[in-house]
Amino acid sequence: xxxxxxxxxxxxxxxxxxxxxxxxxxxxxxxxxxxxxxxxxxxxxxxxxxxxxxxxxxxxxxxxxxxxxxxxxxxxxxxxx
Numbered sequence: 001x002x003x004x005x006x007x008x009x010x011x012x013x014x015x016x017x018x019x020x021x022x023x024x025x026x027x028x029x030x031x032x033x034x035x036x037x038x039x040x041x042x043x044x045x046x047x048x049x050x051x052x053x054x055x056x057x058x059x060x061x062x063x064x065x066x067x068x069x070x071x072x073x074x075x076x077x078x079x080x081x
Contacts, residue, residue, distance in 0.1 A: 006064025
């Protein structure tokens with residue numbers, strides 16, 4: 001999978017993308033279910049909003065160049081296996 005981050009093209013390892021997607025889906029499904037059981041449907045959306053802000057801060061703290069170097073190196077390493 002390829003993404004563009006700050007005008008930098010980043011290649012992500014497919015195995016990592018699949019696992020990350022699976023884990024995130026499971027986590028979000030569990031949170032939504034628990035929020036509904038507890039009668040707190042807005043908690044799910046609060047969680048999504050807080051996660052968005054935290055991820056945004058983390059990605060902004062890392063320069064696009066650094067992120068591209070790290071993830072592209074991991075991608076190349078995976079390709080050479």
